[in-house]
Amino acid sequence: MADALPACAAGLGLRRALLDELIEAPAGAFDFLECAPDNWIGVGGVLGEKLAILSSRHPLSCHGLSLSLGGPDPLDMPFLRKTREFLERHRVPLYSEHLSYCSAGGHLYDLLPIPFTEEAARHVAGRIAQVQDALGRRIAIENVSYYAAPYQALGEIDFIDAVLREADCDLLLDVNNVHVNAINHGYDARAFIDAMPTDRIVSIHIAGHYDEADDLKVDTHGAPVKDAVWDLLAHAYSVHGLCPTLLERDFNFPPLAALLDEVQRIRDLQARAA
Template sequence: MSNFKTSMHSCVGLGLRRGLLKDLQAASAGDFDFLEVAPENWIGVGGAHGAALRELAERYPLSCHGLSLSLGGSAPLDVGFLQEVRAFLDHYHVPLYSEHLSYCSDDGHLYDLLPLPFTEEAVHHVAARIRQAQDILGRRLAVENVSYYAAPRQDMDEVVFTNAVLREADCDLLLDVNNVYVNSINHGFDPLTFLAGIERGRVVGMHVAGHFDESATLKIDTHGAAVKPVVWALLAEAYRRFGTQQTLLERDFNFPAFTELVAELQTIRQLQSREASHG
């Protein structure tokens, strides 16, 4: 695992999805460097899937990206669940755990990532919950910028809000480049200005994914298609600003031939190598 920690700035990964399980197990050395898992989908899982997780974890380092902490929610954080996550992270020596800068619960899990209002009150609320989560986890947490389609109250820009949360919580950022692009079209801002506004020292990883073009002014973040050229260009710009970071290719459904995913991973490697040569 130590090799992953020292080389994580130039590595590529895929999500451990059950629909990809056989392809991941049969993958050639060098196709990808790490696997990202959602802890809540794997904690306590036994049988064939549990055995597959253990086998893959012996071959590849794991990164973890949570789905259900609901950091921006109003209900108390699930301390028991966080303790289970900590045990999972410790067991698999996971160097990076991230969650969404959003909420997903209200008297029950809503199975969607809902946007926070960009207000001072929301900054204080979510930052306090992130600090509490970090205390229970015993490690820093990275929060991910999310795509959103309805905008609640916005007293500040998204990038100002994000920086304020990162500073007050003293946490890191998992930069989702596709989400930046999708939001820039849907809400009318310049994605390059967004990247330029993020504090450099906070970014510890990146996500890149495909999206659906509903129209010229509406993009839907699906994780079900190939990455588009405009998003590859934005990823290259993100590398220029923040340096090469461990980068996950997100694909959650509508899986193509595995060779097509490997080709996209190679595109990430090429962008990382190009930036490294310029640096």
Template structure:
């Protein structure tokens, strides 16, 4: 089994470990962030100064991992060699949570996109079986993320029912991306508040929150390249009200603002989380 890992407080607020941010993250003041998240696909086997920076950061801060390439919904065989390397990486860095997208990104080769799985009973059993294989290979439970999607290839059931069925059948956890709930609710005309209420709160490992692009009043694009919108912060507040605070990752993949602005935005995340923390656990940061 995996070695002892560091746990995350429910009110922990984290930033994505991106190479463009390595300098500021390494020089960060205590309390700027509580944890970091990286895509292991981009770091496994990396040496030199980048590998040294990763080891130094993961020694000082809890590191969670969010995968990009397992392609849980695909019919391609799972890559056993990659899974073995991934397990060693997670163990080496004492990763408390590993997550992947509830999607597929391969079909006889990499497609370089996260594509939606048809919402069917057959797909539930298929993807749940692959999640169980991954959990066995990694020696740990994993979390799957609700993705943003713009075309629905086939929907025999609602998105919320599909997600809940996969979680139950695979006996895995959920990475709840609050921005994806908001984007999908606008694009596919459903109620985001009802969606949140339908989730199994006990399975939520942590939250993602991110910015998106307003293409039109009825079309939102999940970009991770802009500040978080007020409506998404409001939905995070509602999620915390329903489920209690959970560790929350502020995603930013490009168009990086000055580091101080990221830290200030992370402060907004903390404000929401602390609002819902039990009274005895609330604290003020310097």
């Protein structure tokens, strides 16, 4: 495993549509890249060669999509073995997954919310422990955006905290998801950030979202980061300190220079917080 990412690192999501531009990007344009190993395991040929070029030049973090940590189906152990091989081959310092589920009797092709109950927290924590054993490393779980709230015997904050403690894992704090959920479900985004356990936060994500209405935001990763999310990122730094921070963009790609401007804005906020 590679050394941990520095706290002041600012990264960019590695997407296939950006491969050539990332390879040609000026030195120092970003501190690390992040990909979903689910989309790259077994990929060879030209695409595999380009990934190898990038991972040889830049630290590579990984953000999983399909472990279905909260789901009822058995964990996919062959896939976990392949994931471990991918992480080791590319010397990945940080691997994270979503605190959600995406399979139940087969893949559902969406990241669905877990009921906020003590039983669900124990279930998820047990599966995270299995994943950590299979991968031979600690993982981080990401707070997710959700639109239909399942049964909530616990508050979202208490549920996340219970999973972190029971599983003894880390947290990837997605600031955009906090903002989206705060609008959609009517809570205070800054208070939510304040309540997150500083000692568990190992990375931060920011992204753009779609304003469907004043009281409905959709987490799309297809637009520039909104000012309110930048403000919330600055608040997170002020409360929890600096952390490797990634800009996610999945479609509607602007010229790379525009994305690098957003990466630079992360660096500017980090410098101000430092």
